[in-house]
Amino acid sequence: MPTSLPEPAAAPDATSSSAANDPQAVWRSLRTTTVAMFVMILLVAFESLAVTTAMPTVAHVLDGDSLYQLAFVGAIATGIVGMVVGGAWSDRSSPRVPLTLACAFFAAGLAVAGLAQSMEVLVVGRLVQGLGGGAINVCLYVIVGRLYPGILHPRVFAAFSSAWVLPSIVGPLVAGLLTEYVSWRWVFLGAAVLTVPVWFALQPGLRRLHDVAGDVLPGGARRLVRAVAVSAAMLGLGLCSQVAAPASWFVAGACLAVTLVAVRGLLPAGALRAVRGLPAVVADRAFVNGAFFGAQVYIPYLLTVHYGFSPTTAGIGLTTAALTWSSAAWVQGRLGSRLPHRLAVQIGTVLVACAIGLVLLAVVVLDAPLPVVIAWTLGGAGMGFVFARLSVLTLHYSEPGNQGANTAALSIADSFGSSASIAISGLVFAAAASLGTSAPFVASLTFTLALALVAVTLAGRVAQRATSASG
Secondary structure: OOOOOOOOOOOOOOOOOOOOOOOOHHHHOHHHHHHHHHOOOOOOHHHHHHHHHHHHHHHHHOOOOOHHHHHHHHHHHHHHHHHHHHHHHHHHHOOOOHHHHHHHHHHHHHHHHHHOOHHOOOOOOOOHHHHHHHHHHHHHHHHHHHHHHHHHHHHHHHHHHHHHHHHHHHHHHHHHHHHHHOHHHHHHHHHHHHHHHHHHHHHHOOOOOOOOOOOOOOOOHHHHHHHHHHHHHHHHHHHHHHHOOOOHHHHHHHHHHHHHHHHHOOOOOOOHHOOOHHHHHHHHHHHHHHHHHHHHHHHHHHHHHHOOOOOOHHHHHHHHHHHHHHHHHHHHHHHHHOHHOOOOOOOHHHHHHHHHHHHHHHHHOOOOHHHHHHHHHHHHHHHHHHHHHHHHHHHHOOOOHHHHEEEEEEEEHHHHHHHHHHHHHHHHHHHOOOOOOOOHHHHHHHHHHHHHHHHHHHHHHHOOOHHHOOO
């Protein structure tokens, strides 16, 4: 049995034949590209995490409480279209042009959101931002597959995980300080301005890639239609809170049904049944993402509304989780093949489930904020193990011609899991609102805990039987 990740088949634009022989030389030669990709993901991550801290104030200032959930779910939903187009385009040519357009949409959406005078306009900006952000992630994954030898993939994805963590450490604090002492608008405008120089820094690496002739969307417009259908259904889920119960539950059920039918053609065959290998990797990513981010949305809300924290201090739960996420990602990256992929995923999913369970216990039994922060810190460690390894496994199971499609499928699973979880937990939250101040949080956390337990059961299926010794 192999003891390390086998390298993907050589792509038409692979760095050189020396890549496999001297990975460290490749790592040094691509240092600028690695840093630029790190910063680009950092900006995308900052917007995802900082908005969580700033959005309660934004919704209040713009009188848009009714669109609070849509501001989150909308960006995730349109990101699905960006993922499909960006992944297919990258597979059939090169990530250069789709990444350029993705950066343009991302920056433009941020600018619209930052200058918005109403919540409706801000949501439009978030939709455009999500379209670009979704494509950015997929294009960067393809760049990793094309330029870096397989043995470096755990290291690169550990850096990507850290790029999600640094904004988690300083992002909530920066967003809170900007919101309280400057203006919430700079949470959006600052990232829009920084996107431009980062794009320029990526150009040397992108020039190493060569175009491959082919259609932008293999399979015609069918995949795009499916992506639009999934995106529309996700938006419908985000608007469910605008419909009075019990009709909201019927709308949510219909949107989920449409999503499951449409998304089937965008995911690897067998993903909905969690077949061993890549299908289970994608399915597990959906559940663990839904569990973690579905619960995390309510951590700052719990600390501000239930425990009276300020917007600045409410981000502490996200910050401590980010520190452990970064540490765990670094550990699994350094361990490499010494830590089997399946075991890393199992450790991560169990830690996420324990974290949500402990937050739930802290709210029900202790009714104190400190245990909530401590428990969520544990959840960050779980994501540090599982998130990077599922990304590594996706490229491990991919060939150069389907790296974009498979990484898009993984990102779609991210989006579907988190947006569906946020939307449904919102309905659960609203349904329990009349039962007491803590009851909505208890109900929502119970729902996300159930998702985490499913992720735990799927973790053992991410490795194919024939390669279980290495993953």
